[in-house]
Amino acid sequence: METNEQTPQMPEREVLTTEQQIRRRTLKAFGLFGLASLLPVGIWKYVTSQPKEAGILKPLRAILNSNEQVANTYFSNQHLAPTFAVEQAAKAVRINGREGIRTELDPATWQLQIQQPGRETMIVTLDEIKALPKQELVFDFKCVEGWSQIQHWGGTRLADLISHYKLGTRTGQPAASEADYFNYLGMETPDKGYYVGLDIASAMHPQTLLAYEMNGEPLTGPHGAPLRLIIPVKYGVKNLKRIGTMTFADDRPRDFWAERGYDYHVGL
Known part of the structure; x- marks a missing residue:
């Protein structure tokens, strides 16, 4: 059956670059906006006034590093991704x-x-x-x-x-x-x-x-x-x-x- 109704567009997927999408996911991972509402103003100002380390504020980079240390404690060769037919x-x-x-390469x-x-x-x-x-x-x-x-x-x-x-x-x-x-x-x-x-x-x-x-x-x-x-x-x-x-x-x-x-x- 034909229809003139168009599939709704997803602006976020169409407009944002990969880098922007990754940054947004990083913010969500931190719960940054919720965090801002819970922290005292002085602490939040301190966090946002800190220098950046590898692309993000230093205190947030420290959180990522801590998360990585936790992940490393359960990583092993027995931790396998599910496989399929x-x-x-x-x-x-x-x-x-x-x-x-992006450039051509002769294999x-x-x-x-x-x-x-x-x-x-x-x-x-x-x-x-x-x-x-x-x-x-x-x-x-x-x-x-x-x-x-x-x-x-x-x-x-x-x-x-x-x-x-x-x-x-x-x-x-x-x-x-x-x-x-x-x-x-x-x-x-x-x-x-x-x-x-x-x-x-x-x-x-x-x-x-x-x-x-x-x-x-x-x-x-x-x-x-x-x-x-x-x-x-x-x-x-x-x-x-x-x-x-x-x-x-x-x-x-x-x-x-x-x-x-x-x-x-x-x-x-």
């Missing part, structure tokens, strides 16, 4: 965010650069990554903007790459325990336009993939070809597309959205 995966995978992938020239303190940069090709054990994962990809979608990805576990090439340890030898690893792993796109930082436990999580397939086919450019990060225990902003460089370090690597006022952990 392949038949449940979306055929048209949603495209979201183009930071770091044939792509190489993964791996940097570790005190060592020469290592180069790994896509064929070498594909030679590692392949894993497939169907899970509910969640975005901080409020949407989710069941998606099907294929690739190799990041932990398998780290183990195979003896990466991420201070000695350059296989790790005897988690304490042997550097604390963090940073990833950047080839053009340095987008970057994320992960704690080493999240990087080594059994569901964290270096994905080169989507729905059983090679990745497309808008989805991060030739290689991207899939990390189901984090929101989508941590799932970096088109990985160019991986860097191990004991200090936190820079993180695109953490610099813009969001929390560093971004865990589910």
Whole structure:
């Protein structure tokens, strides 16, 4: 049946940029407006007069850091994202965010650069990554903007790459325990336009993939070809597309959205 009635528009989703949406979600997470009504005027003025740290007021950044410490207490390799049958995966995978992938890239020239303190940069090709054990994962990809979608990805576990090439340890030898690893792993796109930082436990999580397939086919450019990060225990902003460089370090690597006022952990 035909009708002239139009579907109502959603101004927030149409008008706000991703950055603005993330900032709004951050404010909601703090309950900022409710907090303002409960705090004495003097304390509220103090909070709002403080300098910013990584994009937000310093006291609020301290709250985010505290929340992250709490989240780290229950994070483990046994904390797995729910998985689904392949038949449940979306055929048209949603495209979201183009930071770091706006320029053209010839997949044939792509190489993964791996940097570790005190060592020469290592180069790994896509064929070498594909030679590692392949894993497939169907899970509910969640975005901080409020949407989710069941998606099907294929690739190799990041932990398998780290183990195979003896990466991420201070000695350059296989790790005897988690304490042997550097604390963090940073990833950047080839053009340095987008970057994320992960704690080493999240990087080594059994569901964290270096994905080169989507729905059983090679990745497309808008989805991060030739290689991207899939990390189901984090929101989508941590799932970096088109990985160019991986860097191990004991200090936190820079993180695109953490610099813009969001929390560093971004865990589910």
